[in-house]
Amino acid sequence: MSNAPLVKTPTAAHDAARTHVKFDPQPGAALAPRAPFQATEAPQMAAQGLWKRYFKGRVEIPVLRGVELEVRRGEFVSIIGQSGSGKSTLLHLLCTLDVPDQGEIRFQGQRIDNVSARRRDQLRNKELGMIFQFYHLLPELTALENVLSPLLIAEGAWSYFRRRREHLERAKELLDRVGLSHRLKHRPRELSGGEMQRAAIARALVAGPEVLLADEPTGNLDTRTGEEILTILRSLNESQRLTVIMVTHDRAIAAQADRTVRLAQGQMEIA
Amino acid sequence: MYKFLLCWRYLRTRYIALASVVSVTLGVATMIVVNAVMEGFTHEMQDRIHGILSDVVFESHSLEGFPDPEGKMEQIRQVAGDYIAGMTSTVVIPALLIFEVQGQTITRQVNFIGVDEKTHGQVSDFNRYLQHPKNREQLSFDLRNGGYDTIDHQGSDKSKPRDRMEIAGWEYRRILAKIKGPIQADRLSDSPPQSRVASAPEPQAPPEELEHEGWTYRRGEQLTAKPPETKDPFERSRPAEFDPANETHCGIVMGIALASFRGRDGTDHFMVLPGDDVKVTVPTAGMPPKIVDDNFTIVDFYESKMSEYDANFVFVPIRKLQEMRGMIDPQTGIGNVTSIQIKLHNDADGQHVRNLLQAAFPPELFGIQTWRDKQGPLLAAVHMETAILNVLLFMIIAVAGFGILAIFYMIVVEKTRDIGILKSLGAASSGIMGIFLAYGLSLGIVGSGVGMLIGLVFVAHINEIADGLAWVTGQQVFDPSIYYFQQIPTIVQPFTVSWIVLGAMAIAIMASILPARRAARLHPVEALRYE
Numbered sequence: 001m002s003n004a005p006l007v008k009t010p011t012a013a014h015d016a017a018r019t020h021v022k023f024d025p026q027p028g029a030a031l032a033p034r035a036p037f038q039a040t041e042a043p044q045m046a047a048q049g050l051w052k053r054y055f056k057g058r059v060e061i062p063v064l065r066g067v068e069l070e071v072r073r074g075e076f077v078s079i080i081g082q083s084g085s086g087k088s089t090l091l092h093l094l095c096t097l098d099v100p101d102q103g104e105i106r107f108q109g110q111r112i113d114n115v116s117a118r119r120r121d122q123l124r125n126k127e128l129g130m131i132f133q134f135y136h137l138l139p140e141l142t143a144l145e146n147v148l149s150p151l152l153i154a155e156g157a158w159s160y161f162r163r164r165r166e167h168l169e170r171a172k173e174l175l176d177r178v179g180l181s182h183r184l185k186h187r188p189r190e191l192s193g194g195e196m197q198r199a200a201i202a203r204a205l206v207a208g209p210e211v212l213l214a215d216e217p218t219g220n221l222d223t224r225t226g227e228e229i230l231t232i233l234r235s236l237n238e239s240q241r242l243t244v245i246m247v248t249h250d251r252a253i254a255a256q257a258d259r260t261v262r263l264a265q266g267q268m269e270i271a
Numbered sequence: 272m273y274k275f276l277l278c279w280r281y282l283r284t285r286y287i288a289l290a291s292v293v294s295v296t297l298g299v300a301t302m303i304v305v306n307a308v309m310e311g312f313t314h315e316m317q318d319r320i321h322g323i324l325s326d327v328v329f330e331s332h333s334l335e336g337f338p339d340p341e342g343k344m345e346q347i348r349q350v351a352g353d354y355i356a357g358m359t360s361t362v363v364i365p366a367l368l369i370f371e372v373q374g375q376t377i378t379r380q381v382n383f384i385g386v387d388e389k390t391h392g393q394v395s396d397f398n399r400y401l402q403h404p405k406n407r408e409q410l411s412f413d414l415r416n417g418g419y420d421t422i423d424h425q426g427s428d429k430s431k432p433r434d435r436m437e438i439a440g441w442e443y444r445r446i447l448a449k450i451k452g453p454i455q456a457d458r459l460s461d462s463p464p465q466s467r468v469a470s471a472p473e474p475q476a477p478p479e480e481l482e483h484e485g486w487t488y489r490r491g492e493q494l495t496a497k498p499p500e501t502k503d504p505f506e507r508s509r510p511a512e513f514d515p516a517n518e519t520h521c522g523i524v525m526g527i528a529l530a531s532f533r534g535r536d537g538t539d540h541f542m543v544l545p546g547d548d549v550k551v552t553v554p555t556a557g558m559p560p561k562i563v564d565d566n567f568t569i570v571d572f573y574e575s576k577m578s579e580y581d582a583n584f585v586f587v588p589i590r591k592l593q594e595m596r597g598m599i600d601p602q603t604g605i606g607n608v609t610s611i612q613i614k615l616h617n618d619a620d621g622q623h624v625r626n627l628l629q630a631a632f633p634p635e636l637f638g639i640q641t642w643r644d645k646q647g648p649l650l651a652a653v654h655m656e657t658a659i660l661n662v663l664l665f666m667i668i669a670v671a672g673f674g675i676l677a678i679f680y681m682i683v684v685e686k687t688r689d690i691g692i693l694k695s696l697g698a699a700s701s702g703i704m705g706i707f708l709a710y711g712l713s714l715g716i717v718g719s720g721v722g723m724l725i726g727l728v729f730v731a732h733i734n735e736i737a738d739g740l741a742w743v744t745g746q747q748v749f750d751p752s753i754y755y756f757q758q759i760p761t762i763v764q765p766f767t768v769s770w771i772v773l774g775a776m777a778i779a780i781m782a783s784i785l786p787a788r789r790a791a792r793l794h795p796v797e798a799l800r801y802e
Binding site: 097118124125126130132138141153154 | 280281284689696
């Protein structure tokens, strides 16, 4: 998959980047019809009665108070809520960066909130992809190296070297798919916000996760660039049946999802 | 894998961290230089000490010595024969050395040593330090015809030539004899000359008798202005007359610092030369000691470059000394000796042999020491000095470690968000710790590696650097007139260098442990939120 104008020369590539060519998921091919959700299918990701509180000094701040959430395979769910409603905290719990005070999180039927640190590292590395509002690319690495970083983390020096051609192919293919093939050797500070978020998406997908967790992915982008990012997420969701859980405070963005839930007062409401 | 990549990138982009290891670099370089110079001095000194002392010294406590040295040697062989390569007996006695320079009498207190000229060179490096090439091969107490070294054979290219030594030998003696005239034996000595050595090959015309005018001869002066000739009417009627142009007294080898002094520019000024006569006064053996003296002719100089030895030691044939002091048993004709010098095989352990001998001989009568024991205080002082310097310099590197710690802490704080990102991508805490430990290690490698290079280059060119400093400051850094070395001696010990480098690396790693632990313990969510 590639951008519409198949660019080869650097000038054309730069033009493409400057004019923000719209991402076309599958040029010339019709979208595969989406399989309807089956109510009987077990949820891919489920949260039950999640409680989480923080302390600011001695003051206890309950952020999540019994959150319930079920996301099925291939679903595109957006979670909206006001600032400070605990959206990000919920996402951090779902991707095992943090542990809930109470409640359970299940991923593909298995509890993941009480597993070992090693297993959680593995989950974040391979099975759960994450993108963030501030992109969170490593400033010392090029776009390509950033995309490769989950693979670098997963493998030791020796096995990485043995398979580096394969890994490089995969990373380049992903960057190509998000329209960044002309920016492989650029450092994050040489990229625009939209480009950084695209690189972040490629990084989240490089290890082949089944769930993508997006924390305000368009929060720092203008409307048009945000639209492009969202288009990429949608197409990934549709073509690969990638489960996307997106947190946003923007109703218009949230409306593009299959399903929207609202987080208010630390609890879930149907939006 | 990501550890090495990130570590490498941090090295390339964080030059401030490199600045923090500059002190490690300097510390390592200084330690290498100091150790090389100290090692060089120690080695040079040990070399000199060992050059004069044999491996093990067996000596009597009394100046009268012990009888029957051959028997003692046999006993020693029975105890430790397997280790012994050679033995020689010596007599060591305090004495006064007297010689005249331009009319003034110079008296020096010396260690007067009787040596066996055949075997002495086999047990120590004594011969190596002599000035005549043939004496270096085999010591002889006969005056040579000339051919003494005019340049310091142990020195470097920069040693100043010793032009005066060119005339030393028989030629010098004849010139001297012409000026001073024949010296009647009974005028300088109570006893007739013990050894009269037949002169050089060419037959000499009977020397013209010259009025003895004292030491009118001056060094470097042309011999054109001869003192007025006056015939001695009693020339033929003096049988005991000693002819200095064709005869010598018994030979003597003098420490070079007794005969010369070194100017500030490194040139040596000689007061006497091989061919000159000196007088030695010693106490006799037996009670009460009496004072005896005799004349000797300088046949060579001894130069070990240890000023302590060069300014103290005077060597004569052992038999001569025994006769002088009355140490010879009139019935057997065997002389007493005060010590036996024992040389061991190269792989033999001196201390072991010393212990064997100490067990076999009564300690009340005989002192048995290795050469290290004899110079123990000196060697220990040098060791102590080296150790203290090493401790102080290592402290400097340790201080540098705290600099690394502070800067690392800053880098970890600066990288908080990146650490959060890495954790969110599945990096384990141990991996994060690994990044910073590897970073510390690479800084240590860079710092100590550069330090090692600087140190080794400095050591290799230390004399040029000293000269350069002297040129800039106008003050001589290394004064050869003090040290008797023309150049700063250095020895680089690979073991010491690797020890220093490893130590510095260990310090760099230890300094990075604390920041690395902090990085590993960061909570990913808080780290991600960090602005």
